[in-house]
Structure formats: structure tokens, C-alpha cells
Amino acid sequence: MLSIEKQLLYLLTSGDGAGSGAAVGRLIEVYEARGISHQIVRNALSRLKKEGYAESAERSRYKATPLGEEFIRIINAKPGLYEKEWDGQWCMVMFEIPESERRRRDSFRSELLQLGFGSLYKSVYVSPWDYRDEVIRLGRQCEVAGYITVTSTRIVHNDITPEHSFRLWPLEELQALYRDKDRWLQEHLVPALALLEHTGDEDGLQLFVLFLELGEIIAELGLRDPMLPDPLLPDDWTGKWQMQQFQASLRQIAQAIPEQSPYRAFVEHFLGR
Secondary structure (H helix, E strand, O other): OOHHHHHHHHHHHHOOOOOOOEEHHHHHHHHHOOOOOHHHHHHHHHHHHHOOOEEEEEOOEEEEOHHHHHHHHHHHHHHHHHHOOOOOOEEEEEEOOOHHHHHHHHHHHHHHHHHOOEEEEOOEEEEOOOOHHHHHHHHHHOOOHHHEEEEEEOOOOOOOOHHHHHHHOOHHHHHHHHHHHHHHHHHHHHHHHHHHHHHOOOOOHHHHHHHHHHHHHHHHHHHHOOOOOHHHOOOOOOHHHHHHHHHHHHHHHHHHOOOOOOOOHHHHOOOOO
């Protein structure tokens, strides 16, 4: 799923206050403020509908389907894994999918990686978090459920250590990505937010654009970072702290959007209201 599609899906699950998804016109207004054409927005909405993540119950309005809501729930929940205590259990997925089903096999493997699984051996993937239900759902969605085995287990020999984690997950690449995004936060977002808070943003559009820009970064990191528990991470890992900073900045932006703004409704769910 493309970045704009993931973000649109988030907005469809939040709604614009009308109780039934979001108006296409409002979405186009937001994305044109980001320099994205109305046709790109319409095409992305059409793809979401075609793939079963969104539906259009009314003319010019879209809302997320249960599949779309579940996808966003998983993305939104991932950063919270950094705060969970690990019980030492592994979610293990094993499969042997025929070469004739290569497209479905590749799609399923890609979904596993986005959830945060690492490749322990060929066609054997592990995660420290309990994704059993999600994996089974993905197996059905990718039409490979009959080829996969899912279990929860402890490793009793040759356990996975922080050193092994570098082999199973792209931690060095992720660390560099976190640092790059942190520079963007300090050099672009912090000054832009300070300026808007000083000059005022009556309708909240520019604040909402900042919210979407940072939200896009958090979603990207959420899909690439397995959010490993402390026992599996190197001592110098900064991703956990940086993700907390990104989340705090996102909340700061959401709170700064005026109550009377038409965009406030899109962030109320994030603020827990």
C-alpha cells in the first residue's frame, strides 16, 4: 500500500465529524495544500475501494471497511509495543508455498515483514509479539492459509540475542533512518510549528498538514521497525526514545489545531476523545 493510501485510510477511520467517513472534497482540500493533485487523491481512494479497505456508501464520501480499520489499528498499535514487557514467547510462522503461488507467497512474506517478523531460516519467520490472529487473517487474505503453520513457542537452544537481532532485522538501516527523520523534525517541523503557534492558524489547515507530514513519518517507521523488546536490542539503540519524541510532537500539533477548525475532527480520535 502506498504512503498516501495509508494516510487516507487513517483519515477515513477518523472521519471529518459527519459520522460516516470523510468527504472527498475535504480530503482534496487537505492534499492540495500539500501540493498533491486532486486526481492522485481520487485514484488512491479508488485503489483503497478496489482492494477492500474502503467503501463509498454515499456520493462523494468514503469510509473505511472493517479490513481497513484493522489495518490502521495494527499500524497505530505498533509504537506502543516499545512500552510492553516481553514474556519470552515467540510467535513463529512456517510455510511451504508452491512456486506456482509465487505472487501470493511474496505478498504474504511482505505482509509478515511489515508486521515486524524476522527471517530465522528460509520460510521460518519469528516475532517476539503475539501476532497469531493477524497472521492467520493475512494468510486468508493472501489465499495461502492452507500452506502456513503458526505457533507460539520458547526457544530452548540457540536463542536469539541482540547480536542475532542484527541478522534477523535491518537494525543498522533503521537506526540511520531514525536519525534522518529526527533531523527533519528538528530542522523543519519544530521551527514550522513554532511559527504557526506564534502567528496563528485560524482554520488549522497548515497545522493539520504538519500533523499529516509527521504522521506519515511515524507510519513509515512503524511499518519498518519491528519494535523489539529491550532484551533483543543493542545498548545504543535510540529508536525507542526517538519514536516517543515523534509521538509527543504529533500530540502537540493535534492539540494546537483550534477546536473550531474543520480539521479538528480528524485528530480527536488520536487525542483520545
